[in-house]
Amino acid sequence: MSEIHATAPLTHPGSPVLDSQEPRQFTGKETDGHVHTFFDQDQYPAMHFEDAGQQKLAAALGMWAFLATEVLLFAGLFLVYTIYRNLNHEGFFLGSHMLDIPKGTANTMVLLLSSVCVVLAVNQAQKGNSRGIVRNLIFTMILGLVFFVIKGFEWHHDYEEGLVPWMQWDGDRLGDKNFQLRLFMVLYFVMTGTHAAHMIVGMVLLGVVAYKAHQNRFRPDYYTPLEMVGLYWHFVDIVWVFLIPTLYLIDLYAKTPGGGH
Amino acid sequence: MTTVPITPDYAEPLPPIVRPAGETNYLNISYTLKSWLLTLDHKRIGMLYLMSVTFFFLIGGIFATLMRLELATPQGDLVGPDTYNKLFTAHGVTMIFFFLIPSIPATIGNFMLPIMIGARDLAFPRINLFSWYLYLIGAAFTMAAMISGGVDTGWTFYTPYSSVYSNSQVALAVVGIFVTGFSSILTGLNFVVTVHKMRAPGMTFFRMPLFVWSNYATSLIMVLGTPVISITLALVAVERLFGVGIFDPSNGGDPVLFQHMFWFYSHPAVYIMVLPGFGVISELMAAFSRKPVFGYKVVAFASLAIALLSFFVWGHHMFTTGQSIYGGLVFSVLSFLVGIPTAVKVFNWTFTMYKGSVSLETPMLFALGFLGLFTLGGLTGLFLAAVGLDVHMHDTYFVVAHFHYVMVGGTVLAFLGGLHYWWPKMTGKMYAEGWGKVSAVLVFAGFNLTFFPQFILGYLGMPRRYYAYASEFQVLHVLSSAGASVLALGFALPAIYLTYSLFRGTPAGDNPWGAKGLEWETTSPPPTENFRRIPIVTEDAYNYPLAEPKHGLYPEDRLIDNQSKTDRGDLQALKAGDRH
Ligand code: HEM
Numbered sequence: 001m002s003e004i005h006a007t008a009p010l011t012h013p014g015s016p017v018l019d020s021q022e023p024r025q026f027t028g029k030e031t032d033g034h035v036h037t038f039f040d041q042d043q044y045p046a047m048h049f050e051d052a053g054q055q056k057l058a059a060a061l062g063m064w065a066f067l068a069t070e071v072l073l074f075a076g077l078f079l080v081y082t083i084y085r086n087l088n089h090e091g092f093f094l095g096s097h098m099l100d101i102p103k104g105t106a107n108t109m110v111l112l113l114s115s116v117c118v119v120l121a122v123n124q125a126q127k128g129n130s131r132g133i134v135r136n137l138i139f140t141m142i143l144g145l146v147f148f149v150i151k152g153f154e155w156h157h158d159y160e161e162g163l164v165p166w167m168q169w170d171g172d173r174l175g176d177k178n179f180q181l182r183l184f185m186v187l188y189f190v191m192t193g194t195h196a197a198h199m200i201v202g203m204v205l206l207g208v209v210a211y212k213a214h215q216n217r218f219r220p221d222y223y224t225p226l227e228m229v230g231l232y233w234h235f236v237d238i239v240w241v242f243l244i245p246t247l248y249l250i251d252l253y254a255k256t257p258g259g260g261h
Numbered sequence: 262m263t264t265v266p267i268t269p270d271y272a273e274p275l276p277p278i279v280r281p282a283g284e285t286n287y288l289n290i291s292y293t294l295k296s297w298l299l300t301l302d303h304k305r306i307g308m309l310y311l312m313s314v315t316f317f318f319l320i321g322g323i324f325a326t327l328m329r330l331e332l333a334t335p336q337g338d339l340v341g342p343d344t345y346n347k348l349f350t351a352h353g354v355t356m357i358f359f360f361l362i363p364s365i366p367a368t369i370g371n372f373m374l375p376i377m378i379g380a381r382d383l384a385f386p387r388i389n390l391f392s393w394y395l396y397l398i399g400a401a402f403t404m405a406a407m408i409s410g411g412v413d414t415g416w417t418f419y420t421p422y423s424s425v426y427s428n429s430q431v432a433l434a435v436v437g438i439f440v441t442g443f444s445s446i447l448t449g450l451n452f453v454v455t456v457h458k459m460r461a462p463g464m465t466f467f468r469m470p471l472f473v474w475s476n477y478a479t480s481l482i483m484v485l486g487t488p489v490i491s492i493t494l495a496l497v498a499v500e501r502l503f504g505v506g507i508f509d510p511s512n513g514g515d516p517v518l519f520q521h522m523f524w525f526y527s528h529p530a531v532y533i534m535v536l537p538g539f540g541v542i543s544e545l546m547a548a549f550s551r552k553p554v555f556g557y558k559v560v561a562f563a564s565l566a567i568a569l570l571s572f573f574v575w576g577h578h579m580f581t582t583g584q585s586i587y588g589g590l591v592f593s594v595l596s597f598l599v600g601i602p603t604a605v606k607v608f609n610w611t612f613t614m615y616k617g618s619v620s621l622e623t624p625m626l627f628a629l630g631f632l633g634l635f636t637l638g639g640l641t642g643l644f645l646a647a648v649g650l651d652v653h654m655h656d657t658y659f660v661v662a663h664f665h666y667v668m669v670g671g672t673v674l675a676f677l678g679g680l681h682y683w684w685p686k687m688t689g690k691m692y693a694e695g696w697g698k699v700s701a702v703l704v705f706a707g708f709n710l711t712f713f714p715q716f717i718l719g720y721l722g723m724p725r726r727y728y729a730y731a732s733e734f735q736v737l738h739v740l741s742s743a744g745a746s747v748l749a750l751g752f753a754l755p756a757i758y759l760t761y762s763l764f765r766g767t768p769a770g771d772n773p774w775g776a777k778g779l780e781w782e783t784t785s786p787p788p789t790e791n792f793r794r795i796p797i798v799t800e801d802a803y804n805y806p807l808a809e810p811k812h813g814l815y816p817e818d819r820l821i822d823n824q825s826k827t828d829r830g831d832l833q834a835l836k837a838g839d840r841h
């Protein structure tokens with residue numbers, strides 16, 4: 001508020017006293033035979049930040065804001081799902097019971113484990129162990145691939161069963177309510193597909209960060225990209241944790257939609 | 262010296278701004294095409310956006326011209342119904358997604374927001390550039406759809422028109438909007454982080470200019486609303502490309518659900534379009550009345566209130582879809598509530614002028630035009646938010662007139678006002694003030710002539726989106742088409758004299774308006790790093806000594822020797838010379 005006295009500059013700890021600072025010369029500064037420009041990418045903190053602390057905080061807030069966007073993107077899908085499930089109990093019940101719970105469970109485990117590996121990678125970064133980072137990120141990516149393999153088998157199985165509405169549809173399971181099952185399967189593919197797309201992005205990002213770690217670009221006081229990609233990966237996992245009960249576990253022990261045990 | 266003084270001491274004039282010889286700025290630092298296309302400088306990206314949105318404004322305008330030509334006579338003699346459908350879709354899609362939404366934030370906002378809070382750039386320069394490319398890629402997709410056969414659904418893409426019945430290029434257009442949506446999300450994200458983390462020392466939240474506040478509120482909507490439309494349109498694309506039913510009733514889908522999801526974004530989106538305009542008007546009112554904005558904090562919070570409330574009123578677009586009557590009631594009441602913070606702003610701008618020293622330069626003329634037109638647009642919004650009345654007005658020209666009053670009378674006028682106000686800062690050149698005034702008057706007159714008759718048309722029952730009409734409506738339609746040509750002239754003028762001023766304009770000086778704000782403390786055009794030294798902010802925004810006269814309109818005893826009171830800009834100092 002305005003009563004804060006700004007004569008005492010509100011800066012981050014460790015920043016130079018701004019007032020006594022000479023005008024900073026940004027362009028044309030030459031070090032090691034390399035002429036720096038304002039936006040040189042190999043400077044840390046980057047030129048437009050006052051200090052490393054500011055850059056870190058900005059990156060973190062940026063990532064969380066991006067995750068907020070992602071939450072609302074998936075929220076749209078969950079909304080459509082919720083409304084249609086309410087209108088089409090039988091189809092959703094049947095569809096859910098036709099999904100492969102063991103494979104879904106296995107994939108949940110795989111993803112949770114991959115999240116652990118990311119945490120371990122961050123931990124290695126704090127210790128300044130680049131090889132440790134690379135190792136753990138490779139584990140993460142392998143687990144990501146395992147997820148896709150299992151998911152691939154599952155989708156293939158759905159295909160053989162005739163459960164893919166636009167390719168292979170075995171029409172008659174619910175008679176005149178067959179459209180309900182169709183709707184469920186469409187949403188199942190759209191939701192798991194959107195999730196898979198996010199995983200692909202995540203895998204690419206993990207690869208980039210692993211490469212940077214391999215080049216020894218991180219230090220115990222600087223591993224922001226790794227941390228951000230880690231956040232993103234955790235988010236993608238959490239989405240899956242919501243997808244599992246939503247799609248696979250409808251009225252799990254019931255014989256009829258909404259029926260008792 | 263480009264810093265704010267450590268203590269705001271008006272007793273001593275600020276030292277003049279000395280420019281080192283051969284000084285570089287963001288424009289003359291390099292001239293290659295590559296240095297523009299790969300720039301990470303928010304100022305250059307803002308200029309790139311400015312060129313792109315101007316281009317799409319032209320494209321959208323061409324579609325509008327064709328429509329207005331067709332509507333000059335009751336029969337369909339220029340185009341048939343199908344082409345007409347494609348024209349209004351192309352017009353709406355281009356203007357909303359490729360002009361209005363990025364218009365103020367991505368151009369003026371991109372350029373000014375970091376400078377106004379004393380930052381050297383937006384927090385994520387590379388993401389900023391990426392967002393411009395996303396915008397272009399999205400636009401390329403959608404324009405490809407418009408060229409290769411067009412889209413006939415209206416900008417609203419209502420299902421099942423768009424999913425089952427349309428045999429036009431819906432999927433392609435929708436993919437383009439999806440991509441552009443991400444450009445808007447990234448801009449918003451960049452702004453949010455910049456405002457939170459990049460403010461100069463002393464620049465507290467309540468010292469930020471209101472333009473920053475309103476862009477902040479806009480960014481929140483961009484980040485939280487845009488993903489919903491993205492996924493909704495993606496579902497429509499999936500439905501069309503794969504031939505599955507999601508919103509298709511014959512497959513158990515619910516077309517009205519699409520409308521809910523569409524408006525959940527698209528109502529807040531109208532505030533994405535107008536909130537940055539509000540911010541511009543706050544700046545202009547203060548600068549050209551020489552007074553702080555009346556009720557600064559209330560105006561700041563009103564932006565946030567509008568952003569929040571805007572998420573809960575979408576149902577007012579759907580009163581006639583058979584939504585529950587209680588739903589309609591609640592949405593109606595909530596829509597009236599949005600009117601409150603909006604009206605607060607209008608009152609506060611008016612009070613800012615009260616007893617101010619108002620001067621009528623071009624930006625202020627646009628701002629005054631905004632005030633009148635936006636008020637009319639907002640008030641007719643309240644008419645439409647009344648359930649009973651809306652059943653009569655829905656899908657008539659009354660709605661068309663309403664939203665053009667807020668979007669053109671509001672946002673576009675604010676955009677032009679802001680562009681003129683900051684033009685000298687952005688380019689270092691002064692535009693031709695006389696032509697500016699002509700343009701402001703032409704736009705105001707042409708706009709009213711075009712759109713006021715549409716209120717009457719709608720009230721008399723003329724439905725929107727029709728290529729032919731009953732002959733008793735012709736007089737009003739001809740008035741409207743005539744007004745449109747005046748309006749077009751009014752828009753063409755700035756394009757010409759602003760471009761001209763780039764090459765032949767007189768150097769503007771660092772602060773031609775004698776305005777307050779960090780952007781006026783740095784040189785024009787600013788250097789790449791915005792400030793030679795990061796300023797330390799010691800005073801509130803709009804710290805004009807109360808009603809400090811600008812033109813000697815008040816008796817001498819009310820002047821407190823204003824020459825020594827503030828740092829007057831070069832131009833003002835020159836002007837003052839021949840007034841006293
Ligand atoms: C006081 C605030 C406002 C209220 C209460 C309000 C209310 C309404 C209502 C009830 C409708 C639906 C009319 C119908 O289809 O029957 C409507 C349509 C519309 N409004 Fe507003 N409005 C307000 C401000 C704005 C602003 C600021 C903008 C844009 C900058 C805007 C843009 C639109 C647009 C584009 C439509 C038409 C959408 C379409 O069907 O194509 N409104 N408004």
Ligand SMILES: [Cu+2]
Nearest residue numbers: 528575577578
């Ligand atoms: Cu609305």
